[in-house]
Ligand SMILES: [Ca+2]
Ligand SMILES: [Ca+2]
């Protein structure tokens with residue numbers, strides 16, 4: 001979905017000035033977003049990548065980082081639901097032994113297998129492991145609001161890919177800003193280790209964008225069958241919103257142009273009398 005970074009309330013006085021500002025913010029045109037997977041290993045570098053983000057969200061409390069929201073969609077979630085805080089804490093190790101050590105940082109994580117039909121519409125997500133196979137979303141999306149992020153990473157666990165050695169279920173398609181980057185399995189190759197665990201940390205997704213090409217959304221979609229997924233150690237570096245001084249400068253220039261036109265018009269009118 002295109003992301004409108006500019007407020008239309010600036011009105012008629014700014015179109016020309018805004019065109020030049022947009023051109024500055026949009027360059028270079030060739031900038032792209034890339035995605036790769038690092039294995040869970042003390043030497044793979046995922047930890048230093050995570051530590052390098054300006055914001056780290058480890059899901060150890062119900063408060064989400066300022067720009068972060070999460071959407072569950074599909075299967076049980078017939079209508080998409082978006083959350084700006086966690087409805088509960090999910091401890092993979094507390095469910096059963098196959099999920100032990102699926103967290104990447106601390107004790108808790110986030111899961112798409114957590115639907116409670118007894119809760120009100122828009123608040124069905126519990127972020128506690130579901131009771132039946134029907135308690136799943138087909139996709140889960142992490143949104144970075146405001147100016148987006150120049151870089152983003154998240155630890156993936158419990159992905160029961162088709163190549164899993166036990167209980168394979170489905171592969172998983174990755175969408176960044178609504179654009180498909182293929183499956184995380186094909187993206188990760190040998191760096192992606194599928195399966196549910198114990199110790200089912202499948203890989204660390206690293207996405208590199210830029211201030212010119214921010215990351216606004218990262219979505220994981222179960223392709224063929226339902227699959228309960230876990231995420232942890234989410235990090236990103238937010239792109240600052242266009243600074244206020246830039247808009248003030250634009251406003252000053254626009255006001256000056258209008259003032260010159262007005263003075264010129266007045267001068268011209270008086271000269272012809
Ligand atoms: Ca955690
Ligand atoms: Ca938090």
Ligand SMILES: [Ca+2]
Nearest residue numbers: 158160227228
């Ligand atoms: Ca799973």
